[in-house]
Each structure stands twice: as C-alpha cells, then as structure tokens.
Amino acid sequence: MSEKREPGFDRALALVLSIGAYAGFFVMAGGVVAHLLVDGIIAARLELAGVLILLATPVVRVFAAMILFFRERDRRYGWISAGVLLILLLGSVFGVGER
Amino acid sequence: MTTLLLVVLGVFAGMVGALSGTGGGIILAPMLALYFGLPIQQAIGTSLIAVITTSAASSSVHLQRHTADIRLGMTLELATALGAAVTAYLVGYINRTALEILFATFLLYGAFTILRKGGKTEDAQDEIIPAPSGDEAAFPPYEPKRYPLGMAASLVAGGLSGLLGIGGGPIKVPVMYLFMGVPLIVATATSNLMMGVTAAASAFVYYRRGDILPSVAAPLVVGVFVGSLTGARLAPRVHHKWVALLLVTIMLYLSVHMFAHIVGKFL
Numbered sequence: 162m163s164e165k166r167e168p169g170f171d172r173a174l175a176l177v178l179s180i181g182a183y184a185g186f187f188v189m190a191g192g193v194v195a196h197l198l199v200d201g202i203i204a205a206r207l208e209l210a211g212v213l214i215l216l217a218t219p220v221v222r223v224f225a226a227m228i229l230f231f232r233e234r235d236r237r238y239g240w241i242s243a244g245v246l247l248i249l250l251l252g253s254v255f256g257v258g259e260r
Numbered sequence: 261m262t263t264l265l266l267v268v269l270g271v272f273a274g275m276v277g278a279l280s281g282t283g284g285g286i287i288l289a290p291m292l293a294l295y296f297g298l299p300i301q302q303a304i305g306t307s308l309i310a311v312i313t314t315s316a317a318s319s320s321v322h323l324q325r326h327t328a329d330i331r332l333g334m335t336l337e338l339a340t341a342l343g344a345a346v347t348a349y350l351v352g353y354i355n356r357t358a359l360e361i362l363f364a365t366f367l368l369y370g371a372f373t374i375l376r377k378g379g380k381t382e383d384a385q386d387e388i389i390p391a392p393s394g395d396e397a398a399f400p401p402y403e404p405k406r407y408p409l410g411m412a413a414s415l416v417a418g419g420l421s422g423l424l425g426i427g428g429g430p431i432k433v434p435v436m437y438l439f440m441g442v443p444l445i446v447a448t449a450t451s452n453l454m455m456g457v458t459a460a461a462s463a464f465v466y467y468r469r470g471d472i473l474p475s476v477a478a479p480l481v482v483g484v485f486v487g488s489l490t491g492a493r494l495a496p497r498v499h500h501k502w503v504a505l506l507l508v509t510i511m512l513y514l515s516v517h518m519f520a521h522i523v524g525k526f527l
Contacts, residue, residue, distance in 0.1 A: 168326065170330065171324065171328070172324065175320040175321075175323035176320075178316040178319055186313070189477070190478075193267065193478050196475065197264075208474035208477065208478035209474040211478055212309055212467070212477050215312045216312070216460055216464065219312060219316070222316075223334075226334060238335075241334050241335055241338060245337045245457060248338070248345055248461055249457065249464065251345055251461075
C-alpha cells in the first residue's frame with residue numbers, strides 16, 4: 162500500500178506546502194521591513210497575516226489530501242485525513258483551550 | 261534592533277537545524293525565553309510557527325522526490341496531532357516554572373542522547389542511493405509494520421511537540437525506521453511532513469490563548485527560512501560531527517542557563 166506512489170498526488174501537496182511557506186515568508190519579510198522602517202499598524206498586520214498563512218498551510222495540505230484520497234476512491238485514507246482535519250479544527254474553529 | 265537580532269537567531273537555528281537534521285526548534289524556544297524575555301509559553305508558541313515553516317519548506321522538496329509517505333504520515337498524524345493538541349491545552353494550566361524545569365531537563369536529555377550516539381543525529385544522507393534517472397531517490401520496497409506501536413510513539417512525540425514547541429523527529433524517525441520497517445530516508449521525510457500538522461494542531465491552541473507573538477514570529481521565520489536553505493546547501497561540505505558537537509554544546513549551555521534562571525527565582 163505504501164509503496165504506491167502517485168506522482169501527481171505528491172506534486173499537488175508539494176505545491177500547497179511550497180506556496181504556503183513562500184507566501185508566509187514573503188509576507189513576513191514585508192512585515193519585518195515595514196517594522197524596521199515605519200513600525201506601525203502595517204507592520205503588525207503583515208506579521209499577523211504571515212502567522213495566519215503559516216498556520217493555515219498544514220490545514221490546507223490535509224484538506225487537499227482528503228479530497229485527493231476520496232477522488233481516488235481510497236475511502237480509508239480519506240476518512241483518516243478527515244480525522245486529522247477534525248483534530249486540527251478543535252483548536253482553530255472550536256477554540257479549545259481558549260481563555 | 262531586537263527585530264534584527266531575532267532574524268539572526270532564526271538564521272542560526274535554521275542553519276544548525278538543517279545541518280544536524282534536528283529541525284533546530286529545540287534551541288529556539290529556550291533562547292526566546294532566556295535572551296528575549298518571553299514567558300516560556302509564548303516562547304514555545306512562537307517557535308511552533310518556525311517549526312511549521314521548516315516542515316512546509318523541506319517536505320515540499322521531499323514530496324517532489326517522492327520520499328515522504330503521505331499515507332503513513334497521515335495515519336500517524338492522527339496520533340501526533342491529538343497528542344499535540346492535548347498537551348498544548350494543558351500548557352495553559354501548567355505553572356511557568358514547572359514548564360521551565362521540564363524544558364531544561366529535556367535539553368539535558370537531548371544533548372546526552374546525541375552524545376551517546378557518538379554525535380550522530382538523524383541523518384538520512386548516508387542511505388540515499390542516487391537513482392540513475394532524475395532526482396528521484398531510490399529505496400527498497402517496504403510495508404509499514406506494527407502500526408499500534410507507531411501510533412503510541414507518535415502520540416508521545418506529538419505530546420512533546422505541543423508541550424515544548426519542537427518537531428519531535430528524534431522520536432518518530434527511530435520508531436518508523438527500527439520498529440515499523442520503513443527505510444530511513446522515508447522515515448526522515450515522513451517525520452518532516454508530519455511536523456507541520458503536529459505543530460499546527462498545538463499552534464492553534466497557543467494562538468487562541470494569545471501565546472504566539474507575530475512581531476517575534478515574523479523575524480524568526482524570515483531567519484529560519486534563509487538559514488535552513490543555506491544550511492541545506494552547505495550540508496555536503498560541512499562535517500556532520502562538528503555540527504552535532506555545536507548543537508550539544510548549545511543545548512547543554514541553554515539547559516544550565518535555564519536551571520540557573522529557575523534557581524535564581526527562588527533565591
């Protein structure tokens with residue numbers, strides 16, 4: 162089962178991850194530059210946006226994998242991905258641990 | 261000024277991480293706590309963002325080379341994400357000093373583990389067999405075994421990740437490699453892939469609690485990104501043993517400093 166490698170599948174997820182990492186990096190770099198030059202609301206917004214992009218990246222990766230598994234009719238791994246997604250959403254959407 | 265220092269810290273941690281194969285997260289949180297005055301909870305939460313960055317950037321490369329096992333990773337992520345979310349939640353109720361003691365102890369333990377292995381951290385480079393065609397690395401076919409054991413170890417790795425803001429590679433890699441029958445290169449790549457989801461599971465909890473500081477995370481991520489890219493490029497030319505020795509020295513120093521800091525609070 163695990164030897165099965167779908168090049169398209171891996172590439173799609175690699176794309177999600179590199180878009181997330183690079184977007185997070187560039188937005189944060191913008192934030193750092195803004196911080197050094199003007200240090201105001203723009204810097205804070207960019208820095209926060211970067212954090213949110215990076216937080217979302219693994220979630221989008223799991224979501225994309227879930228869609229791809231279900232489309233390949235690999236239900237077992239589709240549901241496993243859905244389970245991981247649910248755990249990720251515990252903290253983000255349902256606010257577990259919030260004070 | 262602090263912003264620039266944070267970029268430098270990120271570059272350094274990213275480089276050491278990429279060169280030693282440990283992710284570098286282990287030195288970030290204590291440094292943020294000891295030298296940048298962050299409460300340990302915020303230091304851990306903020307360093308998780310750096311862990312997500314490293315994982316995303318490196319596993320996109322592993323996925324393109326088809327060395328990361330997405331099915332195995334996803335299955336074990338059920339356990340790592342759960343463990344990470346639970347401990348991240350608990351951190352909100354743990355006494356700050358108790359968390360510092362835990363961290364200092366783990367640094368000490370980690371340093372001695374690397375020393376005992378003769379300066380060897382997880383290193384998959386030795387096993388890569390250059391494939392005749394393209395950049396695809398070759399490895400023998402395998403079928404992961406002993407899933408229950410893998411899941412249990414992943415739960416612990418995830419728990420540590422949520423507790424200390426680290427990736428947990430030093431636990432997952434040996435378990436996949438030694439007990440589940442997964443080739444080392446696949447185990448390393450898959451562990452790297454899992455780190456992002458694991459760190460995110462706990463990072464969301466830290467974020468909702470206000471324990472992630474964007475103004476600290478941003479310069480750190482910029483540095484870590486540049487540092488790990490540089491480190492990966494330097495890796496073939498740098499002697500692995502010296503990097504491990506450097507990492508051990510830093511970990512021991514940070515551990516001692518943190519213990520001193522804790523003792524200082526009671527004097």
